[in-house]
Amino acid sequence: MKFIIGKDRKQAALFPVSLEESIETENEVRAIELFVNSLDLEKMGFKVRFPEGGRPAYHPAVLLKLFIYGYLNRIRSSRILEKECRRNIEMMWLIEQLSPDHNTIANFRKDNPDAIKRVFRATVQLARNFNLIGGKIIAGDGTKLRAQNSKKNNFNTKKIDRHLQYIDNKLEQYNQDIARADGEAEKQEAQKNSDIHTGRKEGYEKLKQQLEETGESQISTSDPESRQMILRGNITEVAYNVQSTVDAQHCIPIDYEVTNHNDKKRRWELW
8 A cells, every 4th residue: 555755854855945936825924024124113111222332132022922923822831932933834934933031021022011912902003094993883802811929919908817816826725835845845846846837827917007008908929910800600719800802703802901900891992
């Protein structure tokens, strides 16, 4: 039985194919290239001027193309994007075979949130210029995204008071154990437990003080901006609430807002 045979990996090609020839005319990376090259990145807030000396930096256009490609292909991880730069032919064409590491990619997103939001709005304006947005009927809704913060690391005043009351009861018990201890070993064990709970008490008191100083109703220790909110019924989760609006004509997203509180009536500033 005959099978299709692949090419020998060691065989040199007589007519090598360039990256340009490897990417189809209708490939989305060509649209990304044209879109980013049409933007005034400095005006949008990206840093394009760097001091002379030291290691050269990546141009923000390169990292923005990488970010948009990842967004369109549902690749959020900076480490995966780093790998794609070395094995994905579309990515090689788009950023001209450059290979920024995951720290560079992550820092670009972290350091340019406002500029990236302006890029998003530029895509909306572009779609509007091509009559892809009707602007007559829009739909808005919220989606809860779980934060990197467990419920046990989210606190409000009542929860902190419950912990403090529990610790006070345990400290009283340990003080009694120390007074009744017959041997040195029992006394040291009770004192050790007392010291541990005293340290925990100081931590909760600091959290309570922070709530009083900020005026916030709750605090998250792992992901500080996240808040516990209602998902449905009595089910809650420490999360973010992403509000988005979509135009009815072609279902194109035209605005979004990330909040840390539950849905409420709001006025959307579209353009």
